[in-house]
Amino acid sequence: MNRRTLLSMAAAAAAISPREAAAQERAARATRAMPSPKIKDVQVIQTAPAGLRLPVVKILTDQDGLYGYGCACYTQRADLVVPAVERYIRPLLIGKPADRIDDTWQMLYNSSYWRNGPVLNNAISGVDEALWDIKGRMAGMPVYQLLGGKCREAVDCYAHSSGADFPQVMESAKGYMAKGYRHIRIQVGVPGMAGYGAGRSDVKVQALHSAPVFEPEAYLSRALKLFEIARKELGDEVELLHDIHERVSPVQAMRFCKDVEKYRPFFIEDPVSPEDITWFRHIRAQCTTPLAMGELFNSPHEWVPLIHERLIDYIRIHVSQAGGVTPCRKVAAMAELMGVKTAWHGPGDVSPVGHAANIALDLACYNFGIQEGRVFTEREQEVFHGCPKTENGYFYANEAPGWGIEVDEKAAAKYPFGSFEQGERKRLNGGWGEVRRRDGTIIKQ
Numbered sequence: 257m258n259r260r261t262l263l264s265m266a267a268a269a270a271a272i273s274p275r276e277a278a279a280q281e282r283a284a285r286a287t288r289a290m291p292s293p294k295i296k297d298v299q300v301i302q303t304a305p306a307g308l309r310l311p312v313v314k315i316l317t318d319q320d321g322l323y324g325y326g327c328a329c330y331t332q333r334a335d336l337v338v339p340a341v342e343r344y345i346r347p348l349l350i351g352k353p354a355d356r357i358d359d360t361w362q363m364l365y366n367s368s369y370w371r372n373g374p375v376l377n378n379a380i381s382g383v384d385e386a387l388w389d390i391k392g393r394m395a396g397m398p399v400y401q402l403l404g405g406k407c408r409e410a411v412d413c414y415a416h417s418s419g420a421d422f423p424q425v426m427e428s429a430k431g432y433m434a435k436g437y438r439h440i441r442i443q444v445g446v447p448g449m450a451g452y453g454a455g456r457s458d459v460k461v462q463a464l465h466s467a468p469v470f471e472p473e474a475y476l477s478r479a480l481k482l483f484e485i486a487r488k489e490l491g492d493e494v495e496l497l498h499d500i501h502e503r504v505s506p507v508q509a510m511r512f513c514k515d516v517e518k519y520r521p522f523f524i525e526d527p528v529s530p531e532d533i534t535w536f537r538h539i540r541a542q543c544t545t546p547l548a549m550g551e552l553f554n555s556p557h558e559w560v561p562l563i564h565e566r567l568i569d570y571i572r573i574h575v576s577q578a579g580g581v582t583p584c585r586k587v588a589a590m591a592e593l594m595g596v597k598t599a600w601h602g603p604g605d606v607s608p609v610g611h612a613a614n615i616a617l618d619l620a621c622y623n624f625g626i627q628e629g630r631v632f633t634e635r636e637q638e639v640f641h642g643c644p645k646t647e648n649g650y651f652y653a654n655e656a657p658g659w660g661i662e663v664d665e666k667a668a669a670k671y672p673f674g675s676f677e678q679g680e681r682k683r684l685n686g687g688w689g690e691v692r693r694r695d696g697t698i699i700k701q
C-alpha cells in the first residue's frame with residue numbers, strides 16, 4: 257500500500273482532507289525527530305524579598321532560551337535545600353533529558369535510598385516543577401493545560417484574618433469580605449501568649465522560663481468564643497476556617513471539633529499532629545466538622561490512610577514538601593475517588609512559582625476544595641514577574657506558557673537570605689524558635 261493510499265485512508269478515518277492528513281503526518285514526524293532538550297545546568301536562586309527564605313530551582317537546557325523554575329521552599333531549613341540540590345541532585349541530572357518528568361522524579365526519589373524527608377523532597381520539587389515549566393514552555397501552554405485543562409474559571413481563595421483581640425479579627429474579616437472574599441480564616445491571640453497565626457498583646461504571663469508561652473486550654477476557649485462572635489458579626493453566609501496547628505492534645509482537639517460544629521466551620525485544620533493521625537477515626541465518629549490535614553506531610557504513609565479511609569475532607573499538603581506537582585497530582589486523583597478535596601498549603605513561605613503550581617492543580621483537578629490565598633508584595637513582584645493575580649477572592653492563573661513566571665535574578669540578588677530578619681530569627685538562620693507551656697514543656701509549633 258503506497259503513502260497516498262495510506263493518507264487517504266487516514267483522512268477518511270479522521271474525517272479530514274488528505275491535505276490536512278499530510279500536514280498532521282509531517283507535524284508528527286517533526287515532533288518524533290525533535291531531539292529531547294538535555295539538562296545543561298541546575299541552579300538554586302536564593303532570595304527573600306518578603307523576609308521569608310525562598311529557594312527556587314532553575315534548570316537550564318541545551319536549547320537556547322529553554323529553562324524552567326521550580327519551588328523548593330522549606331523556609332525553616334532553607335539553607336540546607338541549597339547543597340541538597342547543588343551537591344547531590346545536580347550531578348545526577350546534567351546531560352539527562354529535560355522532558356521525562358515522572359521518570360526523573362522516580363530517579364531522584366529513589367537515588368538517596370533513605371527518602372521522604374523535607375529537605376530532599378523540597379529539592380526534588382524544585383527540579384520537578386522546573387521540568388513542568390519547561391514542558392509548558394515547549395508546548396506553548398500554561399501547565400494547567402498539560403494537566404487536562406480548566407475544571408473552573410478561577411480559584412476560590414481564603415484570606416487570613418487575625419488579631420490580638422476579637423475586634424481586630426472582625427475588622428480584618430469585614431475588610432476582606434468587602435473585597436469579595438467568601439472564605440476567611442479566623443485566628444485570635446491569647447493575652448500574653450504566643451498563639452499561632454494571631455497577634456500578640458503586651459500582657460505578660462507568669463512562667464518558669466523566658467520562652468514564648470502557650471497554654472492549650474486558654475487558646476481553645478478563645479478560639480471557640482471567636483467562632484461565636486464571628487457568626488454573630490459576620491453572618492451565616494461567609495465560610496469560616498481555623499487552624500489548630502497541632503498545638504493541643506488529641507482529646508482536646510476532639511472536644512473542640514465537637515464544640516465548634518454548631519458554628520458550621522468550612523474546615524478545622526491540623527487538629528492533631530502527623531504523629532497522631534490515628535485519632536482522626538475518633539474525631540470523625542464524634543462530629544460532622546469538616547477536617548483539613550496535611551501541611552506537615554512528607555510521606556505517602558501519612559496521607560494514604562487518611563484519604564483511603566475517608567477520615568479527612570481536605571488534603572492540605574505543602575506541594576514542594578511532598579516532592580512537587582508530580583506526586584501531588586496523583587494525591588489529588590486518589591483523593592477524588594474517595595470524595596476528599598484539595599486545599600494546598602499556600603502562605604508566604606511558598607514562592608510565587610509554588611503558588612503558580614498550586615493554581616495549576618486547583619484549575620485542573622475536579623476535586624478542588626479551596627486555596628489559601630496570597631496577595632504578593634511589591635518586592636515579591638519585583639523578583640517574580642508574572643505572579644498570579646487575585647480579584648474578588650479568586651486567584652487567576654497567568655496564561656503565559658509554563659508557570660508564566662520569570663525570575664529577575666538581579667532583583668533576587670538584592671534580597672539574599674536573611675534580608676529583613678531580626679533578633680532570634682536572624683540568629684536561627686530563618687528558623688523558628690521554641691514555644692513552651694508555663695512549666696517549660698515544649699509545644700508543637
Ligand code: MG
Pocket residue numbers: 499501525526551
Ligand atoms: Mg496550617
